[in-house]
Amino acid sequence: MLNNCLELKQAAEHVRTFADLLTQRQGHRLEDWIAEVRAGDLQPLRSFAEGLLIDHDHDAVAAGLTLPYSNGPTEGVINKIKLLKRQMYGRAGLALLRKRILLTIARN
Helix, strand or coil: CHHHCHHHHHHHHHHHHHHHHHHCCCHHHHHHHHHHHHHCCCHHHHHHHHHCCCHHHHHHHHHHHHCCCCCHHHHHHHHHHHHHHHHCCCCCCHHHHHHHHHHHHHHC
């Protein structure tokens, strides 16, 4: 199927390369990837790559692709809190919601 559409084939290759950057922590190759995408004809990917060049975003993306640190556990707790909040919407006050959040987090 990819052989029939050159644009789709190029997009798939760029996405695979970016996935390799993510999974193998190769942030040092980010500049090369951005240059390749910018040289291509795929406007949505080019827009994404140029968005990564913004000063504060570029540094954060390069660090995220290089460093072994993750905010996954924090995001998991936030997701759990939001779930509890949605479950209790309109049913109880803030005091009960607070107690339920603290008890749920203490169990884990």
